[in-house]
Amino acid sequence: MKNGPIIKLKKNIRPFHMAVILTFAVLVTLSLVFEMVRRQNPAETLFTSSAPRQANLYFKIQNPAGRSQDFVRLTGNGYLLLYVWNTECAACLEEMTQLNAMTTQISNRQLRVVPVATDAAASDVINFIRRNQLNGLRAYRIDARFSALEALGIQRVPARYLIDPKGKILGVADRPVPWSDPRVVDTLRMNTQSVLASVR
Secondary structure, eight states, rough: TTHHHHHHHHHHHHHHHOOOHHHHHHHHHHHHHHHHHHHGGGGGGOOOOOOOTOOOOOOOEEESSSSSGGHHHHHHHHEEEEEEOOTTHHHHHHHHHHHHTTTSSSSSSTEEEEEEEOOSSSHHHHHHHHHHHOOTTEEEEOOTTTTHHHHTTTSOOEEEEEOTTTTTEEHHHHHHOOSSHHHHHHHHOOHHHHHHHHEE
């Protein structure tokens, strides 16, 4: 008689364990399906995040000539893809290479790539671009006060922002993007409608 309650408890645990296992299996399956869809068409998941509420474009950058300028002055002539990076970032090199390839496939009037490095030395940025033959990209750099990181709330690089001609940040790409993928290029080229539709 004493063993009765214990036996019932053990029997009741089994369905609970099964429910946990089934739930976990469903979550894993959904995750795999989502990843497969994303890989099949990376253009579907471009700028899907919103910029921090306090983010703004009122910061200084150093242009390739070494002169300070307001970043916001680059806006107003088509869409901008702001890419914040660093020469010591391995992931950045891969994306910079693809961004460079993309610049040969899309007009600056539609979308201009503005890479802004966080390196302190301008020579490091210039030499990096030359060494890796990124001839389609310009050597912009953040100012000595790192005002871009504060204005945009950047915690790490790379960081990717889509900006409209009015200087509004439309969305943020949180994941690496295969920029030279024909589907991505087509979405950005023909775009604005399809990209804007993906911005939340």
